[in-house]
Amino acid sequence: MSIINASPTVRNCHFENNAGGGIFCGQYGAAPLIDACTFRGHPWSAINCGDSAPTITNCLITDNESAEPGAGIFLFESDATISNCTIVNNSAVYGAGGIYCMFSSATVVNCVMRGNLPTEMSGGGTTATYCNIEGGEPGEGNIDADPLFVDPDNYNFRIGPGSPCIDAGDNYAVPDDVDADLDGNPRFVDDPATVDTGNGEPPIVDMGAYEFQGESCPADLNGDGIVDIDDLFQVLSAWGSCDECPEDINEDGTVDIDDIFAVLASWGPCP
Numbered sequence: 001m002s003i004i005n006a007s008p009t010v011r012n013c014h015f016e017n018n019a020g021g022g023i024f025c026g027q028y029g030a031a032p033l034i035d036a037c038t039f040r041g042h043p044w045s046a047i048n049c050g051d052s053a054p055t056i057t058n059c060l061i062t063d064n065e066s067a068e069p070g071a072g073i074f075l076f077e078s079d080a081t082i083s084n085c086t087i088v089n090n091s092a093v094y095g096a097g098g099i100y101c102m103f104s105s106a107t108v109v110n111c112v113m114r115g116n117l118p119t120e121m122s123g124g125g126t127t128a129t130y131c132n133i134e135g136g137e138p139g140e141g142n143i144d145a146d147p148l149f150v151d152p153d154n155y156n157f158r159i160g161p162g163s164p165c166i167d168a169g170d171n172y173a174v175p176d177d178v179d180a181d182l183d184g185n186p187r188f189v190d191d192p193a194t195v196d197t198g199n200g201e202p203p204i205v206d207m208g209a210y211e212f213q214g215e216s217c218p219a220d221l222n223g224d225g226i227v228d229i230d231d232l233f234q235v236l237s238a239w240g241s242c243d244e245c246p247e248d249i250n251e252d253g254t255v256d257i258d259d260i261f262a263v264l265a266s267w268g269p270c271p
């Protein structure tokens with residue numbers, strides 16, 4: 001897709017393996033909103049913008065490779081806002097694999113950037129806040145921690161229970177007309193099991209393209225996809241009163257026989 005001297009909204013699109021990259025935007029201040037799109041497997045920059053001001057939000061940008069810097073996002077003489085994107089496993093021959101700025105500025109907020117080679121972001125002009133960036137990046141609210149993707153080997157970059165990305169974003173970075181995540185689920189959801197470390201009035205937005213919607217399998221305490229004896233032992237090890245501990249599956253403030261029954265009731269593989 002080429003966006004020339006125009007400012008459309010591009011929403012809910014999937015770009016894959018296009019020879020020239022996914023989106024080119026440019027000329028005379030093109031200011032598109034690119035929302036809830038996925039970009040995968042391009043042999044060039046997934047998003048390449050020149051002389052423009054794109055807002056890129058809720059996007060998953062993965063497994064793009066480029067002979068130039070910026071396999072994920074390449075910016076030339078541009079001013080980009082990049083929020084709630086998951087930018088992983090992109091590789092450039094040199095420069096940053098994730099985001100590369102040339103005579104540009106990029107405001108990067110609420111993003112997860114991991115596994116981009118040779119570096120996550122470079123070129124100057126980037127500021128990152130409330131992001132999870134491998135190797136660390138200076139800036140308010142930034143962390144460098146395993147995001148606990150659900151199944152990254154199969155391109156499932158949703159965040160799992162206990163992810164440090166949950167409730168860790170900046171609510172003020174979400175564009176005004178955006179209220180859903182990449183799955184179309186509500187963008188602002190509180191996870192009661194996670195202490196809010198982000199910025200704003202609760203519920204606090206998560207980092208990355210996917211908002212954690214709550215546990216589908218709360219009795220799988222060790223998160224291995226099956227409710228079994230190991231989870232039962234974990235309940236026993238936390239026996240007694242507790243405040244918001246995961247072993248208190250029915251959330252009544254006490255780990256007791258009722259929580260044992262809750263484990264037994266969902267015994268077996270998680271749905």
Ligand SMILES: [Ca+2]
Binds near residue numbers: 189190191212
């Ligand atoms: Ca949240």
Ligand SMILES: [Ca+2]
Binds near residue numbers: 190191192195196
């Ligand atoms: Ca919370």
Ligand SMILES: [Ca+2]
Binds near residue numbers: 219221222231
């Ligand atoms: Ca388990």
Ligand SMILES: [Ca+2]
Binds near residue numbers: 248249253254
């Ligand atoms: Ca309980």
